[in-house]
Amino acid sequence: MVAPLRLTTASAPARGPASIEPAAGSHETSSASCASRRTRRVTSWPASRKEGTSALPSRPDAPEKTIFTAGILAAARWYGRAMNAEPSPSPRLRDGARVALPLAPGPFFFGLSFGVFAEAAGFSSAAAVVMSATSFAGSAQFAAASVLDAGGTVVAAIAAAVFLNARYAAMSVTVASIVPGGRLRRFLASQLIVDEAWALSGRSGRFQWPILAGAGLLLYAFWVTSTALGTVVGGLLGDPNALGLDAAFAALFLALAFPYLRERSALQAAALAATITLVLTSVSPAGVPIVAASTACLLGLKR
Amino acid sequence: MSDVWIVVVAVGAATVFLKASGPVFLGRRALAPRIQPVVGLLAPVMLAALVTTQTFGGDGEVTVDARLPGVAAAALATWRGVPIIAAMVIAALVTGVVRLLA
Numbered sequence: 001m002v003a004p005l006r007l008t009t010a011s012a013p014a015r016g017p018a019s020i021e022p023a024a025g026s027h028e029t030s031s032a033s034c035a036s037r038r039t040r041r042v043t044s045w046p047a048s049r050k051e052g053t054s055a056l057p058s059r060p061d062a063p064e065k066t067i068f069t070a071g072i073l074a075a076a077r078w079y080g081r082a083m084n085a086e087p088s089p090s091p092r093l094r095d096g097a098r099v100a101l102p103l104a105p106g107p108f109f110f111g112l113s114f115g116v117f118a119e120a121a122g123f124s125s126a127a128a129v130v131m132s133a134t135s136f137a138g139s140a141q142f143a144a145a146s147v148l149d150a151g152g153t154v155v156a157a158i159a160a161a162v163f164l165n166a167r168y169a170a171m172s173v174t175v176a177s178i179v180p181g182g183r184l185r186r187f188l189a190s191q192l193i194v195d196e197a198w199a200l201s202g203r204s205g206r207f208q209w210p211i212l213a214g215a216g217l218l219l220y221a222f223w224v225t226s227t228a229l230g231t232v233v234g235g236l237l238g239d240p241n242a243l244g245l246d247a248a249f250a251a252l253f254l255a256l257a258f259p260y261l262r263e264r265s266a267l268q269a270a271a272l273a274a275t276i277t278l279v280l281t282s283v284s285p286a287g288v289p290i291v292a293a294s295t296a297c298l299l300g301l302k303r
Numbered sequence: 304m305s306d307v308w309i310v311v312v313a314v315g316a317a318t319v320f321l322k323a324s325g326p327v328f329l330g331r332r333a334l335a336p337r338i339q340p341v342v343g344l345l346a347p348v349m350l351a352a353l354v355t356t357q358t359f360g361g362d363g364e365v366t367v368d369a370r371l372p373g374v375a376a377a378a379l380a381t382w383r384g385v386p387i388i389a390a391m392v393i394a395a396l397v398t399g400v401v402r403l404l405a
Contacts, residue, residue, distance in 0.1 A: 003321035021319075026386040078345050092344060102388045123311075123312070124307070125326070127307050127311050130315070131314065131388055133317060134311070134314075134318065134319065135318045136314030136318070140314065140318065141314070148306065148307065148310060154306050154310055157310045157314075158309075158317070161313065161314040161388045162317045162318075165314075165317065165318045165321050166321060167349060167352075167353075168318065168321040168322045169322075169324045169325070170345055170349060170355070171322075171325075171345075171349060172321070172322050172323065172324050172325030173324070173325040173329060174324055174325070174342055174345050174346055175325065175326070176326050177332075179325075183327060186327055187323045187327050189325070189326065190322045190323045190325065190327065191322050193322045195353065199350060202346050242399070242402060243399050244369070244370075244373055244394065244395035244397070244398030244399035245404065246357060246398070247357075247369070247370040247374055247377070247394040247395060247397070247398035248373075248391040248392070248394045248395040248398075249357055249391075250353075250354050250357035250358045250373075250394065251374055251377035251378075251381075251390045251393070251394035252387060252390075252391050253350050253353040253357060253393075254350075254354045254374060254377060254378055254381065254390075255377070255381045255387040255390045255391075256387070256390045257354065258381055259351035260346060260350070261347065265344065266343075266344060266347040267347075269344045269348050269351075270346075270350070270351035271349040273347075273349075273355075274351045274352065274355045276352075277351075277356055278355055278365060281355075281356065281359060281360060281363075282363065282364040285363075286360070286363065289352065289355075290349070290352040290353065293334075293348060293349075293351070293352035293355075294345065294348055294349060294352065296348045296351075297344035297345045298341060299344060300340030300341035300343060300344045301341060303404050
């Protein structure tokens with residue numbers, strides 16, 4: 001039998017015995033000795049006696065509606081805190097997921113469009129999803145797919161993607177000391193390194209592993225599922241960059257770079273890196289400029 | 304194996320290797336004192352390179368388009384202390400509107 005929907009919350013006392021039912025009968029009844037005339041003006045109800053009479057509700061109806069409302073409110077509060085979250089000195093995985101959540105629409109639409117694009121470039125759905133699951137690096141995947149689509153060779157497609165992903169070697173060096181666990185766990189955990197998660201994890205001034213892992217897991221889930229979705233829905237979607245998503249990610253990296261730039265040596269190195277990237281963009285294959293720009297950190301040797 | 308699968312497997316394997324290189328091969332060994340400032344500069348350097356390619360990158364050439372005003376507006380907003388998410392929205396809005404008008 002379905003209980004009628006009641007807007008009640010099941011009450012639960014903080015503590016108390018499982019039942020106070022007397023040995024016989026279903027109600028607590030006054031015994032003859034207690035039923036005498038009341039002789040005192042003041043009644044007392046000491047805590048010790050009160051404790052004995054509180055009980056768990058025997059068969060409460062589940063409050064169907066209130067749980068749903070509470071869920072929405074909790075989600076709203078959680079998201080609200082994410083928007084204003086200050087870096088915590090000892091974050092947890094879910095703090096990482098929380099700071100990455102506002103960014104999730106980006107990878108979602110990017111993944112969706114990769115699914116669409118890969119399908120058009122001759123990838124099977126399985127190939128597109130496997131690539132997202134193993135490479136987890138949007139630009140490299142697009143580069144490889146577009147080389148194949150344009151009739152390029154297998155070697156050219158692989159080289160383009162590997163150049164684009166070479167920056168991950170540099171990023172993984174910056175976080176090498178904070179990845180926890182034994183060799184195998186570190187190997188698996190390092191696969192969560194992706195631009196946005198890596199950049200977010202360093203926003204407090206030093207890299208924090210739980211932020212990187214939490215953000216990486218969330219973005220990974222969005223990336224892989226949206227790729228799968230993209231291969232299914234096909235060309236229903238326009239170009240996500242028409243909305244200015246590409247500029248939004250430039251703004252993200254810029255905002256994350258800002259705190260570093262207060263330091264003179266970092267500002268110089270960043271300016272050199274930007275210059276190297278700009279100069280090489282028109283003369284070298286995609287991906288090479290970023291890798292070459294990473295040599296600007298050698299400025300740290302002088303002093 | 305088709306060309307597509309060769310690319311998928313090769314790129315996947317290379318990426319896995321690249322991402323694991325720091326944590327697995329370098330481990331948690333402390334860096335030499337002389338190298339520490341170098342690694343410390345890697346973050347701002349990589350971020351600067353990412354900003355540059357994301358703003359000016361195109362089909363193998365430097366491209367100045369609607370992204371530039373968007374990123375410039377976001378830079379100004381960030382400098383004035385606006386939260387990161389707001390800066391991203393500003394960049395997307397400005398770029399989107401400029402593209403719409405162009």
